[in-house]
Amino acid sequence: MGTAKLEEFTVRDNRIARYAKALGHPARVAILKFLIAKKSCICGDIVDELPLSQSTVSQHLKELKEAGLIQGEIDGKRVCYCIDPKEWERAKRSLTELMDSFVADDAKCC
Numbered sequence: 001m002g003t004a005k006l007e008e009f010t011v012r013d014n015r016i017a018r019y020a021k022a023l024g025h026p027a028r029v030a031i032l033k034f035l036i037a038k039k040s041c042i043c044g045d046i047v048d049e050l051p052l053s054q055s056t057v058s059q060h061l062k063e064l065k066e067a068g069l070i071q072g073e074i075d076g077k078r079v080c081y082c083i084d085p086k087e088w089e090r091a092k093r094s095l096t097e098l099m100d101s102f103v104a105d106d107a108k109c110c
Contacts, residue, residue: 006047007080012094013099015090016094016095017065017092017100018066018067018068019069019091019094019095020095021063022063022064022066022067022069024078025060025063027050027052028060028063028064029059030049030050031046031050031057031060031061031064031070032064032070034046034049034050035070035081035082035083036077036083040082041073041075041080041081041082042080042081042082044078046061046081061081064081065081067087067091068084068087068090068091069083069084069087069088069091070082070083070084071083071084
C-alpha cells in the first residue's frame with residue numbers, strides 16, 4: 001500500500017482531514033458530546049459513561065488530543081480533559097467553510 005503524500009495538500013486540507021479523522025468514530029463523538037455537556041475538565045468519568053474499556057477510551061482521547069479538539073492537563077496521577085476552545089472554533093470554521101462551499105443549485109451530477 002502506498003504512503004499518503006500529505007505534503008502535496010494544503011495546510012488547510014490537512015487540518016480538515018485531521019478533524020474528520022478525529023470525528024470519524026462514534027466513541028470519539030460521544031466523548032466530545034460528554035465533554036461539551038460537562039463544560040469542565042473531566043478525569044475518570046469518561047470511562048464510566050461509555051461501554052468501553054479504560055485502554056480503549058484512552059486511545060480515543062489520544063486521537064482527539066492529537067487533532068487538537070481537546071486538551072489534557074495532568075492532575076497528580078490523572079489527566080483531566082476538556083474541549084480546547086481555540087481549536088474547536090478553528091475546526092468549526094474549517095468544516096463549515098468546506099460544507100458551505102457546495103451549493104446544490106449549481107451542482108450538475110450524472
